[in-house]
Each structure stands twice: as structure tokens, then as C-alpha cells.
Amino acid sequence: xxxxxxxxxxxxxxxxxxxxxxxxxxxxxxxxxxxxxxxxxxxxxxxxxxxxxxxxxxxxxxxxxxxxxxxxxxxxxxxxxxxxxxxxxxxxxxxxxxxxxxxxxxxxxxxxxxxxxxxxxxxxxxxxxxxxxxxxxxxxxxxxxxxxxxxxxxxxxxxxxxxxxxxxxxxxxxxxxxxxxxxxxxxxxxxxxxxxxxxxxxxxxxxxxxxxxxxxxxxxxxxxxxxxxxxxxxxxxxxxxxxxxxxxxxxxxxxxxxxxxxxxxxxxxxxxxxxxxxxxxxxxxxxxxxxxxxxxxxxxxxxxxxxxxxxxxxxxxxxxxxxxxxxxxxxx
Amino acid sequence: xxxxxxxxxxxxxxxxxxxxxxxxxxxxxxxxxxxxxxxxxxxxxxxxxxxxxxxxxxxxxxxxxxxxxxxxxxxxxxxxxxxxxxxxxxxxxxxxxxxxxxxxxxxxxxxxxxxxxxxxxxxxxxxxxxxxxxxxxxxxxxxxxxxxxxxxxxxxxxxxxxxxxxxxxxxxxxxxxxxxxxxxxxxxxxxxxxxxxxxxxxxxxxxxxxxxxxxxxxxxxxxxxxxxxxxxxxxxxxxxxxxxxxxxxxxxxxxxxxxxxxxxxxxxxxxxxxxxxxxxxxxxxxxxxxxxxxxxxxxxxxxxxxxxxxxxxxxxxxxxxxxxxxxxxxxxxxxxxxxxxxxxxxxxxxxxxxxxxxxxxxxxx
Amino acid sequence: xxxxxxxxxxxxxxxxxxxxxxxxxxxxxxxxxxxxxxxxxxxxxxxxxxxxxxxxxxxxxxxxxxxxxxxxxxxxxxxxxxxxxxxxxxxxxx
Numbered sequence: 001x002x003x004x005x006x007x008x009x010x011x012x013x014x015x016x017x018x019x020x021x022x023x024x025x026x027x028x029x030x031x032x033x034x035x036x037x038x039x040x041x042x043x044x045x046x047x048x049x050x051x052x053x054x055x056x057x058x059x060x061x062x063x064x065x066x067x068x069x070x071x072x073x074x075x076x077x078x079x080x081x082x083x084x085x086x087x088x089x090x091x092x093x094x095x096x097x098x099x100x101x102x103x104x105x106x107x108x109x110x111x112x113x114x115x116x117x118x119x120x121x122x123x124x125x126x127x128x129x130x131x132x133x134x135x136x137x138x139x140x141x142x143x144x145x146x147x148x149x150x151x152x153x154x155x156x157x158x159x160x161x162x163x164x165x166x167x168x169x170x171x172x173x174x175x176x177x178x179x180x181x182x183x184x185x186x187x188x189x190x191x192x193x194x195x196x197x198x199x200x201x202x203x204x205x206x207x208x209x210x211x212x213x214x215x216x217x218x219x220x221x222x223x224x225x226x227x228x229x230x231x232x233x234x235x236x237x238x239x240x241x242x243x244x245x246x247x248x249x250x251x252x253x254x255x256x257x258x259x260x261x262x263x264x265x266x267x268x269x270x271x272x273x274x275x276x277x278x279x280x281x282x283x284x285x286x287x288x289x290x291x292x293x294x295x296x297x298x299x300x301x302x303x304x305x306x307x308x309x310x311x312x313x314x315x316x317x318x319x320x321x322x323x324x325x326x327x328x329x330x331x332x
Numbered sequence: 333x334x335x336x337x338x339x340x341x342x343x344x345x346x347x348x349x350x351x352x353x354x355x356x357x358x359x360x361x362x363x364x365x366x367x368x369x370x371x372x373x374x375x376x377x378x379x380x381x382x383x384x385x386x387x388x389x390x391x392x393x394x395x396x397x398x399x400x401x402x403x404x405x406x407x408x409x410x411x412x413x414x415x416x417x418x419x420x421x422x423x424x425x426x427x428x429x430x431x432x433x434x435x436x437x438x439x440x441x442x443x444x445x446x447x448x449x450x451x452x453x454x455x456x457x458x459x460x461x462x463x464x465x466x467x468x469x470x471x472x473x474x475x476x477x478x479x480x481x482x483x484x485x486x487x488x489x490x491x492x493x494x495x496x497x498x499x500x501x502x503x504x505x506x507x508x509x510x511x512x513x514x515x516x517x518x519x520x521x522x523x524x525x526x527x528x529x530x531x532x533x534x535x536x537x538x539x540x541x542x543x544x545x546x547x548x549x550x551x552x553x554x555x556x557x558x559x560x561x562x563x564x565x566x567x568x569x570x571x572x573x574x575x576x577x578x579x580x581x582x583x584x585x586x587x588x589x590x591x592x593x594x595x596x597x598x599x600x601x602x603x604x605x606x607x608x609x610x611x612x613x614x615x616x617x618x619x620x621x622x623x624x625x626x627x628x629x630x631x632x633x634x635x636x637x638x639x640x641x642x643x644x645x646x647x648x649x650x651x652x653x654x655x656x657x658x659x660x661x662x663x664x665x666x667x668x669x670x671x672x673x674x675x676x677x678x679x680x681x682x683x684x685x686x687x688x689x690x691x692x693x694x695x696x697x
Numbered sequence: 698x699x700x701x702x703x704x705x706x707x708x709x710x711x712x713x714x715x716x717x718x719x720x721x722x723x724x725x726x727x728x729x730x731x732x733x734x735x736x737x738x739x740x741x742x743x744x745x746x747x748x749x750x751x752x753x754x755x756x757x758x759x760x761x762x763x764x765x766x767x768x769x770x771x772x773x774x775x776x777x778x779x780x781x782x783x784x785x786x787x788x789x790x791x
Contacts, residue, residue: 042643067350067385071358071642093358093642123392258713258728265726272724273399276708279719279726283710399724406723406781 012224014057021061022049028064029071032056035181035230036122036171039114040068043075045088045106055107055185055206058224070117074110076103092117107219108212111187115168118182119269125180126281127269128170132179133162136314138237139179140306141170141289143267149244152192155220156299157306159200164226165234169269172285174277178233183226185219193218199299235321238313239264239291240306250301252292252309261286288320333603333639339365339561342372346381353386358642364558366390367397367440375439397440404431404443405528407497411446412530414465418458421523421532423449425502425542429533430562432526437565445498451520452503459501467499505542514545514587536570537583544596545589548633557639563596564604571607581615594620598630599637700745701774702786703737723781735759736773737782745786 073091087100131154158164169182296302370390425447522535706721756763
């Protein structure tokens with residue numbers, strides 16, 4: 001290790017040039033600690049250094065060596081496809097689980113590949129497919145259902161002062177009973193991109209990828225405070241099933257436990273793997289967390305409604321934990 | 333490959349540094365041996381003494397492997413009833429057989445499917461019963477479907493409409509077309525009951541020979557180190573049975589599997605120090621391939637069986653060896669006139685495991 | 698004579714108007730109505746219960762006609778068996 005480097009304070013990716021990032025990618029690797037896991041990224045995929053510089057801008061710059069849980073290579077495809085309609089390939093531990101992507105979509109490929117691997121490996125948590133934000137130490141869980149727009153709502157909440165934990169994984173730590181961050185850039189698709197730009201013009205969005213399999217994709221960079229807090233857990237607070245409706249106001253409709261449970265359990269990456277533990281954890285959430293279907297047409301109004309409910313949510317959750325364990329106000 | 337010793341002597345792992353652990357976790361995960369390592373450490377009560385970042389991966393894999401094993405056991409429990417209790421033998425093969433018998437190598441497996449075998453004359457009936465119970469052939473293109481039905485010893489894999497567990501139905505342990513023909517009547521004559529009635533398994537010697545044949549006759553010998561580890565485990569476990577070693581070379585000869593057995597013993601004794609009794613080993617090698625043939629087979633197989641380091645793709649030498657073995661495999665399975673179009677087709681459609689379906693399932697809702 | 702036993706490792710939990718049930722044997726999770734749960738609760742995990750015994754037990758617990766129950770129950774065995782919540786068992790002759 002370079003002794004001089006050890007004396008420097010930790011700088012964010014935004015503060016080091018893309019050249020340094022590129023050097024790490026072509027060399028020992030760039031380390032990204034997303035909370036739940038440490039990713040190591042390497043490879044000569046064109047544009048990747050610039051893209052990471054944009055969407056992981058507030059993450060500390062750390063180059064390998066150093067422990068990593070997941071090892072990703074995003075590299076140019078060899079042979080003819082290096083020149084003719086060039087492609088990039090995702091590799092992890094000598095395996096290439098996906099077909100190649102066009103070379104100008106290195107970041108989406110890396111993000112989806114990383115999500116795939118996280119969902120497969122980290123069975124020390126129950127991984128709901130959901131967005132999670134935190135306020136007053138408690139988590140708001142938004143399961144990913146078709147048409148729910150959970151990424152849009154997650155992004156909007158995080159731009160209105162809620163701390164983002166993840167837009168993809170509701171990682172419930174089984175031992176502690178609290179949610180932990182899996183903090184990665186929020187993947188916004190198609191009209192969501194425009195909606196968020198209109199909602200918060202100051203939002204730090206990365207480059208737009210016009211032609212992915214899911215349409216247009218752009219990523220919202222996690223904020224500096226969210227990055228700084230990525231090891232902090234949040235107690236379960238409430239579950240919200242968002243539903244965007246073009247016309248009409250905002251409605252919060254309670255959802256009964258027998259509907260919450262299947263929504264959560266069958267929409268989790270590793271519910272089945274976790275057997276009895278997964279069952280107990282999902283039942284507990286369904287029984288104790290208030291759940292609403294949120295119909296809305298205006299993001300600002302939707303968030304105001306949620307913020308109105310939140311003090312009661314926090315009170316209820318805190319009281320319940322105190323009753324269960326006899327400790328009040330303990331940090332998760 | 334020194335780390336393989338830790339599968340049987342887990343205390344060795346206590347000395348590993350974090351970088352060493354990082355490499356072993358990656359290698360063993362890809363070789364499908366991580367679960368085995370995790371169970372080995374757990375059984376010796378050592379997991380808690382390992383660094384936290386390491387222990388969590390081991391425990392996560394334990395959960396995953398135990399879940400897959402539970403699914404397999406459940407499938408085995410339900411199948412005979414789902415098939416309407418057929419009046420002919422139902423034989424478990426490979427991993428399913430190891431799990432049913434509770435062998436040491438049953439621990440930490442990642443079963444992805446159930447391999448079962450029925451006598452060839454009952455194959456159509458077995459398929460019919462399975463389909464009536466909700467099992468359907470997985471979607472294959474026309475070429476692959478023809479390959480299975482005409483040339484292979486299996487029918488196309490079947491999946492259940494509800495739970496998606498995959499089932500491979502065999503009527504032979506090797507394809508009937510090609511050079512090596514195994515007389516199934518000999519194997520079926522020596523079936524043994526398993527602890528999970530009505531399932532039966534092959535005689536222990538035949539389980540070993542099947543494992544050896546499968547390893548060296550299958551098309552993708554890369555990353556078959558796990559199968560070698562299985563072989564080593566089978567030999568160590570069954571080796572304690574009276575008469576096992578003495579009868580093994582003769583049985584191999586009877587089934588026409590002397591060459592795979594010789595190749596298998598070469599590698600397990602060399603890499604895993606399997607304790608094969610010296611006189612038996614000599615008999616086995618004498619019945620194996622000639623010196624010249626042995627030389628190039630060992631070189632090829634050795635190159636291909638050696639796992640690639642996690643940060644490299646296969647070396648060029650490994651790729652050539654793999655191609656040579658792929659050709660050899662198909663040469664033995666199919667007449668040449670069929671071989672060439674099939675190989676071309678296989679390469680053109682070289683499947684990546686997860687691709688679109690997984691992306692569709694995992695990407696944002 | 699066949700009877701039924703509760704499969705090992707079954708977990709149940711109340712959820713609003715219904716119940717969730719987990720089977721350790723199949724690894725599956727199912728949502729049950731009150732009737733199915735009553736059946737599970739009336740079975741033992743160590744001793745098989747015949748259909749007749751089950752009917753009289755349920756009839757006594759819930760104040761219903763045992764004969765009527767037998768027909769209703771006919772349909773419930775297959776899903777419970779396939780879910781791994783219940784197992785078939787030979788009943789030892791007295």
C-alpha cells in the first residue's frame with residue numbers, strides 16, 4: 001500500500017478525476033461499499049469510469065486491494081464484436097451469466113448484474129424487492145409491483161429529506177430485525193426521468209441511456225448524507241403500495257394483513273430460501289406494520305400525506321418494541 | 333488446490349488470511365463446493381471462529397444449499413405418488429441418490445434437479461405418468477429435441493408447472509448411440525433399496541462407475557472438479573464395505589467402463605490423495621488406456637479439470653483442450669454425419685444461464 | 698387403514714381474516730382459511746388420525762354434524778398433502 005496515500009483523507013469519487021477511477025478499473029479494481037456488501041469493479045468497458053464518477057459521486061474513492069464480497073468485471077467483448085457493433089460483457093468469478101450488452105450501456109449492465117448477484121447471495125437478510133427510505137429511525141417499505149412506480153416515489157422521498165436505504169432491496173437483517181441499506185443509484189426509467197427532473201431540478205442524475213431493454217434509463221446518485229449513513233439500520237415502520245393515477249387526488253387506503261403478507265413474501269428474492277425464518281419475519285411485518293395502498297397523481301401531495309402519517313407510525317412502532325423487549329428508544 | 337484439503341480437514345481454514353479466503357470463496361462458489369466447505373466448517377463448529385465477512389458468506393450458502401436439498405427431498409417424497417405408484421423400479425441417480433442414502437457427500441450440495449432412471453421398456457409409460465401429474469418438457473428448439481429423443485440416454489428435462497423443479501428421466505447411464513454401450517440389465521440386476529422407499533439406487537460399485545463414466549463422458553469437463561471430489565467421497569465411504577475394492581476392476585470391465593475408472597483413479601489419487609489399495613490401483617491402471625493414449629488424455633483432462641483462477645477467463649490452452657474433449661465426447665456419442673451439424677448448432681446457440689428471463693424478473697417493477 | 702399426521706415443522710400464524718402456514722417438509726407457504734386450519738390443529742404429529750376420528754374431533758370442538766364434515770373434508774386432503782402440511786400414514790391395527 002502507498003504510505004503517502006494512507007495519510008490523505010478519504011475523497012469522494014466526485015473529487016478525484018475520472019482518470020484515477022479509470023486507472024483503478026483497469027488495475028486492481030474500484031471498491032464500492034453499498035452497505036450490505038462491498039463490490040469490486042474492474043474492466044475496460046468504454047465510458048464506465050465517467051458513468052461511475054457521475055452516479056457514485058458521493059461514495060469514497062477506494063481502490064483495491066481490500067476485501068470485497070462481489071467481484072465484477074465489465075469488459076469489452078473480444079473478437080469481431082470489439083469493432084462491429086461493439087459490446088460489453090459482464091463477468092463474475094469467471095462466469096458470464098448474461099448475454100452481452102451494447103458497449104454504450106456499461107453502467108446499466110453493471111447495475112443489473114450486481115443486483116442479480118446480491119439477490120442470489122446475501123441470505124443473511126430477507127431481501128424484499130422494494131424501495132426503502134427512512135425517517136426518524138423508521139423505514140418506509142415500498143414493494144416493487146408492476147406499475148407501482150416505486151423507484152419514482154423512492155427517488156422523490158429521498159429528495160424531500162427522507163434518507164434513502166435502497167431503491168431495489170428491502171434488506172431485513174434477520175438477527176437484528178431492522179432494515180439495512182443496499183445503497184446504489186436509483187434506476188429511473190422512461191417518464192420517471194422527466195418526472196423527477198421536474199420534481200427536483202437540482203437532482204444529481206447521471207447520463208441517460210436511451211436504448212436499454214427497459215427503454216430510457218438514468219440514475220439518481222445517492223446523496224452524501226445517505227452515503228455517510230449507509231451502515232445505519234432502520235426499524236420497520238410502514239409499508240406502502242404506490243399506485244400512480246393520472247387524475248384524482250391522493251388516497252391512502254389501509255391494506256389488511258392477509259394481503260400484505262403475500263405481497264411481501266412472494267415479492268422477495270430469497271423468501272423461499274430462508275424457510276421458517278423468512279416465514280416468521282414476513283408474518284411479523286404483515287402483522288405489525290401499517291400498510292396502505294397509496295393512490296396519487298401528484299408526488300408532492302403524496303409525500304405530504306405520508307409525512308402526515310409518519311409520527312403515528314413511529315410512535316406505534318416504538319411502543320410495540322418497548323412492549324416486546326422492555327427497552328425504549330434503542331438504536332436499531 | 334491445497335484448499336481442497338479443508339473439505340475434509342476444516343481446521344486448516346483457520347489459518348487462512350482474508351485475501352486467501354476471498355479467493356477460496358470465489359473458487360469454491362463457482363465449483364459448487366462452497367456449500368460443502370460451509371457444512372464441513374459447521375460440523376466442526378468452526379464457523380464462529382472465522383472473520384465475520386467470511387462467516388456470513390458461508391452461512392448464506394448453508395441456507396441456500398439446505399433449501400435446495402429440502403426441495404430435492406420433497407420432490408423425491410412426492411414423485412412416486414404423483415406417478416401413481418408405477419409397478420417398475422424407480423432408480424435415483426447421482427446427487428439425488430447421495431442425498432437419499434445420507435452419504436457424507438450429500439452434505440452441502442446444490443441440487444438443481446432430480447435424476448431418475450427407469451428401465452427402457454417403461455420409459456414411455458413413465459413420461460406419460462409424469463405429464464399426467466403436471467410435469468412438462470422444458471421448451472427446446474426442434475434440433476435439441478430431436479437430439480434428445482434420438483441420440484441421447486435422457487429425455488429432455490422436465491419441469492413441474494407449479495414449482496419448477498427440474499427432473500431428468502434416464503433409461504441408460506450413457507447414450508446407446510456411439511462407442512461405449514452399457515448393458516443396463518447388469519445394473520438393474522444389482523439395485524439396492526434406499527432409505528426413501530420405493531426409490532432404489534445402484535450397487536455401490538455401480539454408483540462409483542456411473543460417477544466416473546459421467547465425469548469423463550459428459551460434454552463440459554471444465555469445472556468438473558466437484559465431480560472428482562464426489563468420486564473421492566464415494567470411494568472413501570464405500571471403500572469400507574467388504575468386497576468393494578476387490579470386485580471393482582472386474583465390474584468395470586464387465587460394464588465396459590475400465591477406461592473411465594482408470595482415468596478417474598489417476599486424478600483422484602493424484603489431486604485428492606484418495607486411499608485406493610495399491611494392488612487394486614495397479615489392476616485398474618492395467619485395464620485402462622494404453623500408455624500413449626493415457627499420456628494425451630491425462631494432459632487434456634488435467635488441463636480442463638484444473639479450475640481457472642477467479643480473475644482470469646480460461647487460458648488458451650484450456651480452451652483448446654476443452655474443444656478437443658468436446659469433440660471427443662460427441663464423437664463417442666454420435667455418428668460423424670450427425671456430429672458436425674450438431675456441434676455447429678450447439679456453438680451457435682451457446683446458452684448463457686440467466687440472461688433475459690432473469691433480467692426481466694430482477695429488474696425494477 | 699390410512700390416517701393422517703401433521704407434517705413435522707409446520708408453522709401457522711393468524712393474518713387478518715385468514716392464516717398463513719409454512720411447511721418445513723416442502724418449504725412451501727400457503728394461505729389457509731379457518732376450516733383448513735381447524736383440520737391441521739385437530740391432527741397430531743406423532744400419531745395418525747383416521748378421517749372418522751378427525752370428523753368426531755372437529756364435530757365436538759366446533760359443534761357441527763360429524764357426517765356432514767366427512768364430505769367437506771374429502772376435498773381438503775389433496776391440497777394439504779401436496780403442500781406438505783399433512784402426511785398419509787398407515788394406522789397400526791389395535
